[in-house]
Amino acid sequence: MATQLQIARTGMISEEVKFVAEAENTATGAFNRRVDIELIRDELAGGRLVIPANKLHLKANLKPAGIGRILTTKVNANIGTSSIRCSVEGEIDKMKAALDVGADAIMDLSTGGDLDQIRDELLTQCPVPFGTVPIYEMIKDRNVEDIDSKIILEIIEKQAKQGVDFFTIHAGVLKEHLPLIENRVAGIVSRGGALLAKWMLYHNRQNPLYEMFDDLCDILAEYDICFSLGDGLRPGAIADATDDAQIAELKTLGELTFRAQEKGCQVMVEGPGHVPFDQIQYNMEIQKKICNSAPFYVLGPLVTDIAPGYDHITSAIGGTAAAFYGASFLCYVTPKEHLGLPDADDVRAGVIASKIAAHAGDVARGLEGVAVRDKKLSIARTNLDWKTHLAESLDPQTAERMHHQACKEIGDEDLSSTDYCSMCGKAWCSVRINKEIRDGIRKMVRQENCEISL
Numbered sequence: 001m002a003t004q005l006q007i008a009r010t011g012m013i014s015e016e017v018k019f020v021a022e023a024e025n026t027a028t029g030a031f032n033r034r035v036d037i038e039l040i041r042d043e044l045a046g047g048r049l050v051i052p053a054n055k056l057h058l059k060a061n062l063k064p065a066g067i068g069r070i071l072t073t074k075v076n077a078n079i080g081t082s083s084i085r086c087s088v089e090g091e092i093d094k095m096k097a098a099l100d101v102g103a104d105a106i107m108d109l110s111t112g113g114d115l116d117q118i119r120d121e122l123l124t125q126c127p128v129p130f131g132t133v134p135i136y137e138m139i140k141d142r143n144v145e146d147i148d149s150k151i152i153l154e155i156i157e158k159q160a161k162q163g164v165d166f167f168t169i170h171a172g173v174l175k176e177h178l179p180l181i182e183n184r185v186a187g188i189v190s191r192g193g194a195l196l197a198k199w200m201l202y203h204n205r206q207n208p209l210y211e212m213f214d215d216l217c218d219i220l221a222e223y224d225i226c227f228s229l230g231d232g233l234r235p236g237a238i239a240d241a242t243d244d245a246q247i248a249e250l251k252t253l254g255e256l257t258f259r260a261q262e263k264g265c266q267v268m269v270e271g272p273g274h275v276p277f278d279q280i281q282y283n284m285e286i287q288k289k290i291c292n293s294a295p296f297y298v299l300g301p302l303v304t305d306i307a308p309g310y311d312h313i314t315s316a317i318g319g320t321a322a323a324f325y326g327a328s329f330l331c332y333v334t335p336k337e338h339l340g341l342p343d344a345d346d347v348r349a350g351v352i353a354s355k356i357a358a359h360a361g362d363v364a365r366g367l368e369g370v371a372v373r374d375k376k377l378s379i380a381r382t383n384l385d386w387k388t389h390l391a392e393s394l395d396p397q398t399a400e401r402m403h404h405q406a407c408k409e410i411g412d413e414d415l416s417s418t419d420y421c422s423m424c425g426k427a428w429c430s431v432r433i434n435k436e437i438r439d440g441i442r443k444m445v446r447q448e449n450c451e452i453s454l
């Protein structure tokens with residue numbers, strides 16, 4: 001009944017470690033990497049890599065994924081109902097849209113409808129790590145003030161038995177941190193953080209998740225559910241980034257990381273939020289220092305507050321920097337962020353934006369083999385090989401649709417022979433002209449070699 005962390009500490013290589021190595025090495029043929037299996041085991045044993053894999057989900061349909069700096073940066077998509085829009089089918093559509101464009105994990109943040117049924121149905125069809133924020137269910141049909149230790153343990157245990165692979169647990173926000181948010185622009189924007197702050201103020205007591213942390217560790221270890229230590233005090237505005245409240249909570253998350261790992265639990269740590277570009281490197285480095293290099297799971301981060309409707313872009317900019325400087329796991333942000341509940345199209349756009357950020361970060365940090373796909377696409381582009389060009393793209397569906405439309409504009413329906421597009425037109429197509437130049441250079445070099453040998 002040992003956890004992945006405990007197995008790795010004994011020096012053994014689990015089936016899940018083998019699977020992660022294989023998946024990383026062959027990942028849909030997109031990458032060309034050789035990740036050493038012993039290195040994955042060692043990173044796991046050191047708490048720098050996690051494989052969130054509830055034993056029950058593993059028995060059902062889970063294909064485990066690894067999250068850590070030696071691996072490619074992974075992307076999570078949040079889905080879930082609200083009290084305003086609530087349909088299981090709608091959430092399944094969102095999950096499928098996310099998986100279709102390469103989401104590596106799914107979090108169900110449902111707050112409306114029959115939460116158990118929604119979670120069950122999603123899990124049944126979810127082949128990737130699946131996370132939840134259990135406190136959302138704890139306040140279903142009751143006031144947050146009425147939560148007690150019995151309810152907390154019951155909900156956690158129930159979701160564990162359903163097969164959830166990672167739990168966001170906001171155990172790091174403490175009563176003594178609350179005065180630190182007084183001067184903030186945006187206060188507490190994390191739903192879990194806000195609920196727990198309300199509970200602490202009402203009861204004038206410490207965060208119950210902090211006080212019960214050892215009990216939570218026992219349950220999570222039993223099922224090998226990975227902690228995702230929530231940042232209840234994450235900044236929700238650029239003006240609040242890297243403030244005393246955020247750093248104070250991070251220090252508590254560091255303490256909890258050690259405690260959970262001591263008890264054999266896998267741990268990742270959640271991070272901000274809204275962070276100006278120039279503070280991202282510091283945020284990545286300080287988390288590593290304080291949290292024993294546990295994988296950092298960041299929401300965005302969004303690098304500006306002025307782009308509602310485009311926050312998948314502001315977060316992809318921050319996500320690229322985060323992936324470059326130290327994050328292992330990016331939580332996507334959709335264009336609907338701050339505006340409304342996303343639909344399947346928003347989910348798709350959000351995942352694509354985060355996948356671009358993750359990949360760009362991996363290319364920039366020189367992760368072995370990840371740029372092979374870029375080169376393959378560049379060669380296809382240079383050769384006007386549209387078929388490969390489109391197939392190798394991150395979102396072939398969108399690329400194909402756009403290219404078809406462009407071909408129609410130039411009156412060419414035969415995609416394979418098209419040697420320019422509507423962007424520059426035939427005479428100005430530098431790719432086509434380049435082909436002619438290269439042919440010309442080759443011809444010239446051949447002639448000169450011929451003359452020299454004569």
Ligand code: SF4
Pocket residue numbers: 419420421422423424425426428429430431432
């Ligand atoms: S026409 Fe312009 S955009 Fe289109 S393939 Fe040629 S160089 Fe590229």
